[in-house]
Amino acid sequence: MLKVDVYKRLGDFELDIEFELDNEILVLFGPSGCGKSTTLELIAGLKVPDRGEISNQKITFFHKIKKDVKENLPINRRKIGYVFQDYSLFPHMTAFENIAYGIQESTYSKREIVDKVNKLLVELRLKGLADHYPGELSGGQKQRVAIARALVVEPDILLLDEPFSALDTLVREKLRQDLLRVHAEFKIPIIYVTHNLTDVFELADKVAVYNEGKIEQFGSKELVFYQPQTRNVARFVESKNIFDMSVVTKNDSEIVLSNEEFSIVIHDDNSLEVEEEVIITIRPEFIQIISNDLERRDENSYSGEIIRILNKGSVVRLFIKVFSKKGFDFIVDLAYDSNFKLAVGDNIDVYLPANKIHIISKN
Numbered sequence: 001m002l003k004v005d006v007y008k009r010l011g012d013f014e015l016d017i018e019f020e021l022d023n024e025i026l027v028l029f030g031p032s033g034c035g036k037s038t039t040l041e042l043i044a045g046l047k048v049p050d051r052g053e054i055s056n057q058k059i060t061f062f063h064k065i066k067k068d069v070k071e072n073l074p075i076n077r078r079k080i081g082y083v084f085q086d087y088s089l090f091p092h093m094t095a096f097e098n099i100a101y102g103i104q105e106s107t108y109s110k111r112e113i114v115d116k117v118n119k120l121l122v123e124l125r126l127k128g129l130a131d132h133y134p135g136e137l138s139g140g141q142k143q144r145v146a147i148a149r150a151l152v153v154e155p156d157i158l159l160l161d162e163p164f165s166a167l168d169t170l171v172r173e174k175l176r177q178d179l180l181r182v183h184a185e186f187k188i189p190i191i192y193v194t195h196n197l198t199d200v201f202e203l204a205d206k207v208a209v210y211n212e213g214k215i216e217q218f219g220s221k222e223l224v225f226y227q228p229q230t231r232n233v234a235r236f237v238e239s240k241n242i243f244d245m246s247v248v249t250k251n252d253s254e255i256v257l258s259n260e261e262f263s264i265v266i267h268d269d270n271s272l273e274v275e276e277e278v279i280i281t282i283r284p285e286f287i288q289i290i291s292n293d294l295e296r297r298d299e300n301s302y303s304g305e306i307i308r309i310l311n312k313g314s315v316v317r318l319f320i321k322v323f324s325k326k327g328f329d330f331i332v333d334l335a336y337d338s339n340f341k342l343a344v345g346d347n348i349d350v351y352l353p354a355n356k357i358h359i360i361s362k363n
């Protein structure tokens with residue numbers, strides 16, 4: 001298990017984080033400058049924490065209490081594979097030589113080196129490209145060479161810093177599958193830094209949502225996406241529909257929440273108290289369009305006007321100005337359908353299912 005509990009100050013910026021990771025893929029997610037890359041650098045030994053402890057499988061990488069440094073294991077003894085966004089391949093070496101770079105003839109025989117590199121060339125779909133120089137490889141191929149180079153040393157941990165962000169969507173998609181395959185085979189902790197929500201959804205066993213040097217939520221991707229613990233996390237995972245409300249009434253069967261604009265009803269949150277201030281969120285894909293009177297509900301139904309339509313490919317996003325005192329927006333995602341007939345200016349009714357409404361306590 002990888003254990004990280006460190007503090008580091010860099011100018012005005014302070015990083016103060018703690019987490020533990022089994023042989024899982026952890027995705028670090030959050031806005032620019034919140035400390036994701038610094039976290040990787042501290043684990044790898046490229047930066048030194050001001051205090052704290054980092055260990056993996058009972059091997060202490062770093063340990064400092066107050067001024068007393070008890071351990072600071074050199075980078076090359078941490079057994080870490082590191083993959084950067086810009087590939088960092090040696091331009092004058094072939095794919096084979098780049099991958100073989102980390103293993104020396106003093107440790108392995110020539111035969112062993114050839115076998116190890118060939119195995120990774122196959123694993124990362126690079127067979128046939130062994131003699132190519134980086135200049136002759138596509139972005140996706142270069143990054144696969146970089147991953148193979150990181151893996152050839154049989155690392156205990158693999159760190160990837162926005163590895164696929166320069167690549168287009170289809171290449172990214174395939175590289176995510178490569179990484180999942182690599183993880184299934186190597187079974188080591190992998191930490192992956194990204195700004196991309198699809199990366200989070202497709203890769204993560206665990207997610208750490210960073211904000212201003214702290215981890216604001218750590219947990220499974222399901223928890224982070226569907227039960228964000230703070231307004232920031234809800235915003236970062238694009239819950240989109242986020243409202244301040246207060247609890248107006250509560251009885252055995254229902255709780256009514258309200259703000260100046262609208263009220264909603266939920267049925268199963270016993271922890272809420274009357275007059276309590278909360279944040280409610282509902283993801284755009286959970287809001288339903290009421291297309292005929294049969295679907296009309298007694299509760300949580302609202303009428304409004306479509307003010308903008310954004311076609312996102314497989315999803316169509318509607319911005320709906322709800323008829324109310326000031327007029328607020330719901331954002332609704334519908335699966336794309338070739339019979340899609342809605343247009344800006346149309347009046348529309350929507351329904352918010354009570355069991356999809358998530359409450360964030362302000363206490």
Ligand SMILES: Nc1ncnc2c1ncn2[C@@H]1O[C@H](COP(=O)(O)OP(=O)(O)OP(=O)(O)O)[C@@H](O)[C@H]1O
Binds near residue numbers: 011
């Ligand atoms: N050597 C340094 N000296 C001073 N400040 C630094 C140094 N290195 C990083 N920082 C600051 O630390 C903060 C965290 O940087 P870091 O690169 O870890 O963020 P990040 O979350 O990875 O951002 P991004 O997603 O943009 O890469 C930033 O405000 C950065 O400016």
